[in-house]
Amino acid sequence: MERDNNSFSGGRRYRNNEITVYWLPDACVHASYCYRELIEVFDPGRRPWVDMNGATTDRIIEVVNMCPTEALTWKWNDEEKNKNISPDQTNHVIFRRPELLIEKENVIEKNPVSIKIMMDGPIVIKGDFTFQYSGNTKEMKDGIISICRCGASNHMPFCDGMHRKIGFEDK
Amino acid sequence: MGTDGNNKSFTLVEVIDGGPLKITGHLILKDPKKDITASPAEVYLCRCGHSCNKPYCDKSHNC
Structure with missing residues (x-):
């Protein structure tokens, strides 16, 4: 199982080199220029529906430029090449969604999961992660759990505050 | 230059029965008392309270 980092708020991105x-x-x-022109790349019946290996880059650009809306836009991966775009490249992001031009790779990269060892207390885990215990698997989204570290909890694997009662000390 | 941008940032937190907490993936570990800030790809944290190398597991739970 892996996280899909080709998703971003409101859409998806597809790349070739x-x-x-x-x-x-x-x-x-649904003007349908994309799949009528280039079903090898844009196939609504396939998942993922865009295959960037289905045609040449020139041909993909040509068909993306046919999209009458901003549903399909494109940019060069080489940022230098995005600086002088001819106006006939109608669906280059600079003309449709300029904010995507300055998109950084790490904008959609998730923050690392935070693992904090509380002083003489539990392990507090925050973020997006998969949690497995006793045969259960839970997908945590912006989640927080507190795991016992003293060995005395009555609600294993979770902390229930027993570390204070037993005087657990992190030496 | 990447070809498909499949950067994995998937983190798994696993409670090992009778053993430590295993965490793998994209994480940042902080232990203020031990002055630890680290981003290991894999870490085993003591859950039994007996490790001599806290917060890490040293297999003392087997004793």
Whole structure:
């Protein structure tokens, strides 16, 4: 199981080694240029529906530029090449969604899960993670759990404050 | 230059029955008392209270 970092708020992104194509489903008016022109790349019946290896970069750019909305936009992966874009490249992000031009890789990269060892107390874990215990698996989203570290909890594996009663000391 | 951007940032927190807490993946570990700040890819943390190397497991739970 892996996290899908090709998702971002409001859409998805697809890349080959030259360009990134952005897909914003809420903006789509189903004009259907994309799959009528290039089903090898844009196939609504497939998952993922965009295959960046299905055609040449030039052809993908040509078809993305046909999209009458901002549902499909594109940019060069080489930021230098995004600086002088001809206006006939209608769906380059600079003309449709300029904020995507300055998107940093780490904008959609999740923060690391925080593991904090409380002084003479439990392990407090915060963030997005998968939690497994006693045969259970839970997907935690912006979650927080507190795991017993003194060995005396009556609610294992969770902390119930017993460390104070037994005078647990972290030497 | 990446080809598909599949940077994994998936973190698994696993309670090992009768053993430590195993954490793997994208994490930052902080222990103010021991002055630890680290981002190991894998870490085993003591849950029994008997480790001589807290917060890490040293297998004292087997004793």
